[in-house]
Amino acid sequence: MEQHDLTLRPITGREELGLFNRFPYVLNEELADDLADGRRLPGWMWVALRGDRPLARLAWWGRAGERTPSVLDIFDLADDAAEVGDRVGLGERLLRTALAEVLPEGARRPEYTRFVPPDWREGEENRRAVEDRMAALERTGAALFVERLRLEWRPGTPVPAPGGRLAFRPIRDTEEILTLMTRVLAGTLDAHSRDDLTRMSAREAAVRHFEEELAVYRSPRDWWRIATLPDGEPVGFVTPARNDYNFVIGYLAVLPEHRGNGYIDEILAEGTRILAAQDVPRIRAATDLGNTPMANAFRRLGYVNFERAITMTWD
Template sequence: MRPLTGREELDLFSRLPYTLNEELADDLDTGRRRAPWMWVALRGDRLVARAAWWGRPEDGAPSFLDVFDIDDTEPDRVGIGVRLLRTAMPQVLRAGTTPPEYIRFVPADWREDARARGVVEDRMAALEQVGARLFVERLRLEWRPGTPVPEPNGRLRFRAVRDTEEILDLMTRTLDGTLDAYSRDELTRLPAREAAARHHDDELARYTTPRDWWRIATLPGGEAVGFVVAAHNDYNPIIAYIGVLPAHRGNGYIDDILAEGTRVLVRQDVPRIRAATDVGNVPMADAFQRAGYVNYERQITMTWS
């Protein structure tokens, strides 16, 4: 069990299939991955397990573990996964710190497919033995070209965000009654305003796409009812954040706001639009479905306390 020696071992690392394999070379070139953060377990010259962490180029430590695979033909595959993690984690992570979360994309129907379910549960079992616990399962969604996008119906007006203070105020207000697992968890430790500011600074402020893609939804008289943040992350055009203020929920405005965020990105002639929401956030999941977004896979997130 060892880290990669360098980029020249990417073919070895990619012998186990996963959708992120095609991004590994670019991630190494940009500093989002580093060879010492990419570990393999070998039996002779055969790859039997692997793990890799991802981080921002400017950070000295990884942000999350997002590649963890075990050859499912191995009789002791859970044990091999545990050994790999226990060997790699002390070398990759800073001593005394809580390990970053584990994120895994899985088939949308993984629970119904016996083989897929076994693979997912084996990985989760190995992670549980090194202290991780399931935090949330999310739907990963995609809008594809050719999917109809409704024109504005006149119920709402849309404009750009005036300044950071305005978006922070709206983000803070939408946290009241939120169904999002990350936000609910943050609110157990932080006041709503501070949680909103952290989300803004750690994620939204890092997007390099134009701020006028961020749209405020108002009633014809000018009262704000919600907002949507359309952006492009390191890989895809995305609906990064969307919310309706508590006083205006239950009126179907989420459909109008999501349509506006979709229109903003469609005007950029994008090949797709990605989004995600918690399995438990049924109103948001239903809105994406009505808007024609396809649930193409799910995301398992596990955390260490």
């Protein structure tokens, strides 16, 4: 679509990645593999161009084989985009145009997630970039859903030896982990889980989480651990894993009746030890900014908050 000398269109394919990647962003290095593996499609990757100069871009991601994307995870506005008038307005036009073409009529819009510096509110340039993107999204009806901490453990960071209060064993089967995932949703502080519980039962939410994330990990389930008291009673669990991009602490939880006893530290340490033993370059994890107990557990074990993630959703 052209507006005066402004063109809004999807990229033609992998040959236009150089054009698309003129905006610096941490996900750029993954885009070629994503296209090759089907996690992105050229039709899901849009640019706003004046001549051959990109002024804005956006892209969705989805699991290979999906016909509609799962998340809008790239959205950038060039500093000189204001030359077309309203920089935020340009972002809104690109969003509206691409949304109308990519998503079937009546389909729910996938959430927007953007990685930002951990101190993004402190610098004028970073704050303006984040706020302009958010303003463009808000003009299309999106609203802030949650801000999350992105965390990283690096080799050489000490991990304490087992404390002895808990024993650890592999999961017995899928039903066991689903039952525990259902139980830990009581009193959860996780924004996505709380939102799921407004629309479905705890069991349904657990099954959805398992099928969309845990079931597609590339690593063996033998790494997952159930934490128990000496008599065998489950206390919590952790799922150290490998996703499409990193080694991760995928799910970490303590059962409601055992919270407040400091078990979270021992369970996280066990999951970290399992991955560290694989000689990994790093371990990634994430938790909501408002989930203070979980954030503090990662901090105590030496995980560094290297980024934050802004998530916005449409009703």
